Amino acid sequence: MTDAAIATPIEPKRARGRPRKTVDERDDGNRRPELLKAAALLFRRQGFAATTTRDIAAAAGMQSGSPFYHFKSKHALLYAVMEEGMHSALARQAAAIEVSARDSKANTPQVQLRCLVRAHFDVLHGPGSDFIPVMLYEHRSLLVRQRTALAQLQVQYESAWSPALEALHASGQLRAPVKLARLLILGALSWSVQWFDRKKGASLDELADAACALFVNPCGTDQELRSNFARSPTD
Amino acid sequence: MTDAAIATPIEPKRARGRPRKTVDERDDGNRRPELLKAAALLFRRQGFAATTTRDIAAAAGMQSGSPFYHFKSKHALLYAVMEEGMHSALARQAAAIEVSARDSKANTPQVQLRCLVRAHFDVLHGPGSDFIPVMLYEHRSLLVRQRTALAQLQVQYESAWSPALEALHASGQLRAPVKLARLLILGALSWSVQWFDRKKGASLDELADAACALFVNPCGTDQELRSNFARSPTD
DNA sequence: CCTACCGATCGGTAGG
DNA sequence: CCTACCGATCGGTAGG
Structure with missing residues (x-):
C-alpha cells in the first residue's frame, strides 16, 4: 500500500519489462493470446471436433504438446475462446449503449435498437471476429x-x-411479444455468420x-400518426 | 402406358412384396432408412465430427463395419441425411404453397408468407425433424x-x-430490401433450432x-390507410 | 450384414 | 516450451 511496492519486486501483477510468471496467469512470453486467436x-472454420490440438499448435508456431502447457485440455481452450469472445462482445455493447445514451435528445428506442444491432454485427463480422461465432x-x-x-x-x-x-x-x-421478438431478432442477426461476406454485397x-x-x-x-388509425370502423 | 404393366413383373420400380435389390438402391431388407435416421x-446432437460411425451403427442395431455396406463413407452418410432433409422440406413447402393457393380469395401475400413460415417451423421442429437442422x-x-x-x-x-x-x-x-429481408427472415426462423423447445413455451x-x-x-x-399517410408535411 | 483387423491419428503426459 | 511417447479411438476394408 506504500511506495515500497515500487522498490521491491513483489508487485503482484503486470511487472514492466519481461513479464513474470504468476500462479494465476503463467504467461511465459505471453503466447497464450496467440493460441487463443x-x-x-x-474452431470457427472447421468446428471444435474437427480441429486438432496439433492444428492449433502449428498455427501458433508451436510443437504438438505445447498448447497443454497453457491450457489443461482442448475443452479448456474452447471455453477460453468463448469467454474472451463474450467479454469483448459485452464491452463493445456497453460502449454502443453509452454512445447512444450520451445524446439524450436523439436517444429514442429506435436509435437504441439500431446501436445494438450495429454493435452486434460488429461483434460478428468486425476485425478479430472469430470468437463469438465459435x-x-x-x-x-x-x-x-x-x-x-x-x-x-x-x-x-x-x-x-x-x-x-x-x-x-x-x-x-414492435408488434411481436418482446421475448419472442428478441429471440427472433438475435437469430436473424447471428445467422448472418452463415452468409455475410465483408468483401462483397452490403456493408455492416x-x-x-x-x-x-x-x-x-x-x-x-x-405516434402522431396514431390518431389517424385509432378511429377504426368499430368506434 | 397400358394395362400390360399390371401383368408383367418388369415394372422398373417399387415391386410389391419383399423389395428387390437394384444396382442403384441395394436395400437388403431396407435398413438404410434406419441408418439415416x-x-x-x-449428427444433430453431437455434430458430424464428434459422431463416430460406430455410434451410428450401434443406434441402428448393427456392428461397427456395417454402415459401410450401405454408404461408402461417413461423408456419404452426411450428404444422404441432408439430401433427404431437403427433399422432405421441399415437399412440405410445396404442399403449404398449394394449400394457400387453393383459397384464391384469401391468398394474400401475408397469408402466403404465414404459410411459408409455418411450413419452415414444421420442417425444423416437427416429427422427424433432425435432417434439416443437420x-x-x-x-x-x-x-x-x-x-x-x-x-x-x-x-x-x-x-x-x-x-x-x-x-x-x-x-x-415489408420495409427492408427483399434479398436481405429473405436472408434475415430465414435466419430468424432457422436459429430457433437453438432455443425452441416443443415441450414448453410457445407452440409452432x-x-x-x-x-x-x-x-x-x-x-x-x-392499404386504405395509406391515404392518411400520403399527405406528409412536405406535400 | 458380421468378424477381425489395419493404418493413421488424436488428446494428453513425463521429463527435461 | 520441446522431445518422445502412450493408450485409445476411428474410418474403412477383406473375406466370408
Missing part, C-alpha cells in the same frame, strides 16, 4: 459446467436488448439499416 | 462437390419465398404468428 480461427456454433461442444458458466454472460448480453424492445413494443412499433451499416427496417414498424400507435 | 439424430449446422462438414450439389435444392427452397416477399415489399408492408403456431407480426408491417402504403 489461432484456436478461434480454426460461441454461437460450438455451444454443444462445451462441457455442462462450462455451459452454465457462460450462461451468465449470455443472459447479460441479451438483457441489454430488453429496454429498447419493451419501449418499442409499448409504442406499437446497410445490414443494420435493413434489419431495423425489417423489425421496427414506423407507424406505432403512439 | 440414427445418423441424423446423432443441413443447417453441418454445412461446413460437407465436401466441396457435395456442397455444390445441395446448393441447387437450397436455392429452390429459398426462391419459393420471393413472390410473397416481393409483393409485400411492393405494398410497403404462436411462433409463426410472432414471426409474421415482427416482419410484416400492417400499414403498408397500398
Whole structure:
C-alpha cells in the first residue's frame, strides 16, 4: 500500500519489462493470446471436433504438446475462446449503449435498437471476429459446467436488448411479444455468420439499416400518426 | 402406358412384396432408412465430427463395419441425411404453397408468407425433424462437390419465398430490401433450432404468428390507410 | 450384414 | 516450451 511496492519486486501483477510468471496467469512470453486467436480461427472454420490440438499448435508456431502447457485440455481452450469472445462482445455493447445514451435528445428506442444491432454485427463480422461465432456454433461442444458458466454472460448480453424492445413494443412499433421478438431478432442477426461476406454485397451499416427496417414498424400507435388509425370502423 | 404393366413383373420400380435389390438402391431388407435416421439424430446432437460411425451403427442395431455396406463413407452418410432433409422440406413447402393457393380469395401475400413460415417451423421442429437442422449446422462438414450439389435444392427452397416477399415489399408492408429481408427472415426462423423447445413455451403456431407480426408491417402504403399517410408535411 | 483387423491419428503426459 | 511417447479411438476394408 506504500511506495515500497515500487522498490521491491513483489508487485503482484503486470511487472514492466519481461513479464513474470504468476500462479494465476503463467504467461511465459505471453503466447497464450496467440493460441487463443489461432484456436478461434480454426474452431470457427472447421468446428471444435474437427480441429486438432496439433492444428492449433502449428498455427501458433508451436510443437504438438505445447498448447497443454497453457491450457489443461482442448475443452479448456474452447471455453477460453468463448469467454474472451463474450467479454469483448459485452464491452463493445456497453460502449454502443453509452454512445447512444450520451445524446439524450436523439436517444429514442429506435436509435437504441439500431446501436445494438450495429454493435452486434460488429461483434460478428468486425476485425478479430472469430470468437463469438465459435460461441454461437460450438455451444454443444462445451462441457455442462462450462455451459452454465457462460450462461451468465449470455443472459447479460441479451438483457441489454430488453429496454429498447419493451419501449418499442409499448409504442406499437414492435408488434411481436418482446421475448419472442428478441429471440427472433438475435437469430436473424447471428445467422448472418452463415452468409455475410465483408468483401462483397452490403456493408455492416446497410445490414443494420435493413434489419431495423425489417423489425421496427414506423407507424406505432403512439405516434402522431396514431390518431389517424385509432378511429377504426368499430368506434 | 397400358394395362400390360399390371401383368408383367418388369415394372422398373417399387415391386410389391419383399423389395428387390437394384444396382442403384441395394436395400437388403431396407435398413438404410434406419441408418439415416440414427445418423441424423446423432449428427444433430453431437455434430458430424464428434459422431463416430460406430455410434451410428450401434443406434441402428448393427456392428461397427456395417454402415459401410450401405454408404461408402461417413461423408456419404452426411450428404444422404441432408439430401433427404431437403427433399422432405421441399415437399412440405410445396404442399403449404398449394394449400394457400387453393383459397384464391384469401391468398394474400401475408397469408402466403404465414404459410411459408409455418411450413419452415414444421420442417425444423416437427416429427422427424433432425435432417434439416443437420443441413443447417453441418454445412461446413460437407465436401466441396457435395456442397455444390445441395446448393441447387437450397436455392429452390429459398426462391419459393420471393413472390410473397416481393409483393409485400411492393405494398410497403415489408420495409427492408427483399434479398436481405429473405436472408434475415430465414435466419430468424432457422436459429430457433437453438432455443425452441416443443415441450414448453410457445407452440409452432404462436411462433409463426410472432414471426409474421415482427416482419410484416400492417400499414403498408397500398392499404386504405395509406391515404392518411400520403399527405406528409412536405406535400 | 458380421468378424477381425489395419493404418493413421488424436488428446494428453513425463521429463527435461 | 520441446522431445518422445502412450493408450485409445476411428474410418474403412477383406473375406466370408
